[in-house]
Amino acid sequence: MRLGLIACNLLVVLLVCAVKAHSQDTSAAPQGAALKTKRPVKAQSAGRCSGWQAVLDRRLSGPATLRVTGECVFPAPGYKAELVRRVPQGINPYILILDRQVRAPMKTTARAKMTLEVRYEKSTNTSYQTVNIQPDGIDIPVNDIH
Numbered sequence: 001m002r003l004g005l006i007a008c009n010l011l012v013v014l015l016v017c018a019v020k021a022h023s024q025d026t027s028a029a030p031q032g033a034a035l036k037t038k039r040p041v042k043a044q045s046a047g048r049c050s051g052w053q054a055v056l057d058r059r060l061s062g063p064a065t066l067r068v069t070g071e072c073v074f075p076a077p078g079y080k081a082e083l084v085r086r087v088p089q090g091i092n093p094y095i096l097i098l099d100r101q102v103r104a105p106m107k108t109t110a111r112a113k114m115t116l117e118v119r120y121e122k123s124t125n126t127s128y129q130t131v132n133i134q135p136d137g138i139d140i141p142v143n144d145i146h
Contacts (some may be wrong), residue, residue: 042126047072047079047100049118052130054142056124068098068120068131068140073113081121094129095129100136 052070072081079102086097098120131140 013086022080029066046104047074047081049073049100049133049136049138052131052133052138052140054128054140056128056144058146063123063125064127066096066122066124066131066142068096068118068129068133070118070133071115072100072102072118074114075111075113076105076108077110077112077114077115078108079103079116081116081118081120081126083118083133085122088131093126095132096126096128096130097134099134 049072052068054066054068056064056066059063072079074081081100081102082099083130084101085100089095089097100118103143127144128142131142132138133140
């Protein structure tokens with residue numbers, strides 16, 4: 001009985017490790033692929049972002065265009081940042097969740113601050129009301145233009 005319990009616990013530990021390894025492999029590869037150079041950095045620790053705007057432009061016929069923009073200030077040149085659609089999205093279809101991904105330069109010798117525009121653009125038929133930027137937890141109301 002005791003041997004069976006130990007074997008069951010070992011199986012649970014192995015299963016948890018396999019699930020963690022699989023989730024890290026599948027989540028990191030597709031989203032980080034757009035930023036080919038440099039090493040990843042935790043977005044919360046890199047850059048200060050502000051001036052977020054979200055606009056749903058319906059002025060042209062066909063699907064609307066959602067544009068999300070903001071500016072991030074980094075401590076040195078060479079940083080790269082992008083907004084990536086989170087997969088999976090949350091339960092509310094009218095809230096778009098975007099992940100702010102940052103890549104730091106391999107070497108930073110200059111100490112001049114750098115301002116970088118961060119932008120996300122997508123054609124959509126969804127009437128988004130809010131855009132949520134993670135990991136910052138910022139909710140941006142969507143300005144609907146007709």
